Amino acid sequence: MTTGDGWTAAVRDRLAPGRLLPLGAVAGAWLAERAAREVLDRAASGVPGVVPGALRIGAAAEATVPDPPFPVPPGGLAPGPLRIDAEFAVVAAGRPLPETAEELRAVLLVAAAELGLAVTEADLRVTDLLEEAPATEPPPAPPGHASPETDDPVALAVLLVPGVAAVTAAVGPPVHRAGEAVRVEFAVSAEHPPAEVARAAHEAAAAAAPEGAAVTVLVTEVR
Secondary structure, X not given: OOHHHHHHHHHHHHHOOOOEEEEOOOOOEEEEHHHHXXXXXXXXXXXXXXXXXXEEEEEOOOXXXXXXXXXXOOOEOOOOOEEEEEEEEEEOOOOOHHHHHXXXXXXXXXXXXXXXXXXXXXXXXXXXXXXXXXXXXXXXXXXXXXXXXXXXXXXXXXHOOOOEEEEOOOOOOOEEEEOOEEEEEEEEOOOOOHHHHHHHHHHHHHHHOOOOOEEEEEEEEEO
8 A cells, every 4th residue: 555545545534434323321312433433542542551453333242222213324323232342552561461451441431431322341452562652643634624504404503502513514414304304413522522412412403303303413523
């Protein structure tokens, strides 16, 4: 892979929302896996001796839940318990590996809970033992993009919710209507808990949508 190809792949990965994860405490709300992964990676980087690697969030193995009374968005997981699968390297000179792994697991579970994700387990895999922590460089910044303009009353109502940074168009238009279903997507400011903002945004969207509409909200970014 050339340098240009690597840059393009890194940007594409940062722009793609990934699967949509149910916000366990808020009915009808999802968080983009990409946004969750960025927060969890930062938390993992704070554990001494840990160099984070690949991280995925999916449905827990034992998850069997009834169909929700609202539409699940494309690429979305049905509401239910979640599982983190994370790879990491460890700087060999330091604490015993089991101690480091347990701290990492605890940090990831706490960070996930603060996001509002119902993560019940975290499976960790050590990929390398390092003599020293590698020098790190920030990933390439994605191309700048303006927030989409919309005069949809649902979007305008959501934009008034404290903590909503902008409406987005990562999965579809800012407001997607299909029959009696209404879906709105937006970014959340980093200083606000995504689940709390999603709950308030859901209430605002439901109030602005046609009576009886099945409303769902997507948090696609944490800015």
